[in-house]
Amino acid sequence: GAGVSQSPSNKVTEKGKDVELRCDPISGHTALYWYRQSLGQGLEFLIYFQGNSAPDKSGLPSDRFSAERTGGSVSTLTIQRTQQEDSAVYLCASSLRGITGELFFGEGSRLTVL
Amino acid sequence: TQLLEQSPQFLSIQEGENLTVYCNSSSVFSSLQWYRQEPGEGPVLLVTVVTGGEVKKLKRLTFQFGDARKDSSLHITAAQTGDTGLYLCAGRTQGGSEKLVFGKGTKLTVNP
Numbered sequence: 001g002a003g004v005s006q007s008p009s010n011k012v013t014e015k016g017k018d019v020e021l022r023c024d025p026i027s028g029h030t031a032l033y034w035y036r037q038s039l040g041q042g043l044e045f046l047i048y049f050q051g052n053s054a055p056d057k058s059g060l061p062s063d064r065f066s067a068e069r070t071g072g073s074v075s076t077l078t079i080q081r082t083q084q085e086d087s088a089v090y091l092c093a094s095s096l097r098g099i100t101g102e103l104f105f106g107e108g109s110r111l112t113v114l
Numbered sequence: 115t116q117l118l119e120q121s122p123q124f125l126s127i128q129e130g131e132n133l134t135v136y137c138n139s140s141s142v143f144s145s146l147q148w149y150r151q152e153p154g155e156g157p158v159l160l161v162t163v164v165t166g167g168e169v170k171k172l173k174r175l176t177f178q179f180g181d182a183r184k185d186s187s188l189h190i191t192a193a194q195t196g197d198t199g200l201y202l203c204a205g206r207t208q209g210g211s212e213k214l215v216f217g218k219g220t221k222l223t224v225n226p
Contacts, residue, residue, distance in 0.1 A: 041219070045213060045215055048212065093156070100145050100164055102159045102162065103149075103214060104156075107155055107156055
């Protein structure tokens, strides 16, 4: 498809397990963002990639969170030893570079930690 | 501390009414955007403003960027039920960073 694709769309896991969330951005978009959204709330910035490097990873909540991007395309957000407070919708967006760049969002991955 | 403060947090109005939502900060932004999000979907861009004092219109929606580039407002005229959604402002702070930070949003419900 032509849009941002995220998988899985829903993930239920047990506390303490690791999870991986995947984002496939729009082809040609050099910038990729990860955000977290709790129920009905705004978007909490997690990390931003320009190509394969992450100039700003200031939003990662703890060292249990990590992300990588390969080939300037697909990105994976990994959460180790999940906690109940990690439950949220994780949104990925991509954009062309620039301070006025529009972010195109995927539909998100809903994570529930039991 | 939230970089972008949005108000009101919730707004419920009748179809046909006018409304304004606000986005405020103590920081200066190189650009500011408004997004609209519907349940189960990602946010979708409505407008980008970059110049202090700029006013942009999108049908019944009017967006203003403050002269000092620290605040913005969204005014909707004659609201319709299809305007229901979460309205989010987002900005890039001055200094060249491409990190986009979002406010917590205004949840608008337009009742028939």
